[in-house]
Amino acid sequence: MTILLLNGVGSAGKTTLTKALQAMTREVFLHVQMDAFLDMLPDPCPGGFTFETIQRDGHPEVVISSGPAGKRAMHGMRRSVAALADAGNNLIVDDVNTGEEWREYDTLLAHHSVHRIGILCPLDILEAREAARGDRLIGLARWQFPRVHAGRDYDFTVDTGAASAEACARLIRGRFDL
Secondary structure (H helix, E strand, O other): OEEEEEEEOOOOOHHHHHHHHHOOOOOOEEEEEHHHHHOOOOOOOOOOEEEEEEEEOOEEEEEEEEOHHHHHHHHHHHHHHHHHHHOOOEEEEEEOOOOHHHHHHHHHOOOOEEEEEEEEOOHHHHHHHHHHHOOOOOOHHHHHHHHHOOOOOOOEEEEOOOOOHHHHHHHHHHHOOO
């Protein structure tokens, strides 16, 4: 099975890109969203995720911390991705990974065709999208921006700030012959 691991800052356009890609691939690809797993947690969730807004260089920045329940949910997501792939599904995984958990996919998906794709976007565009959405904490993109792609090796990258979701989807489809 083919798994496309999309990693990018919140508001980078991963979901929109995924929908465009699903509409143009030859095979069916399921969309696995990190947000769906986050939504499974109660609100508030003791031991889930905490979000603390701080000021850095005159800008709000939302610091994210994971507790035991949050870590278990994300570990469960990665295992669910493996189970879906093992059941014969092609997947597009929409993730925001800021830690070494990214490497867990190496073990879980070792017998599948995995393509790691960095979804890039300039910070000013991310912040404008974050503000326009109305469903994001202002400063989340600023905190994630230097962390999400740090130390990541990608098979391919696209810039959703420079091209439309459809254009980025066509680039991915062409690069991996989907």
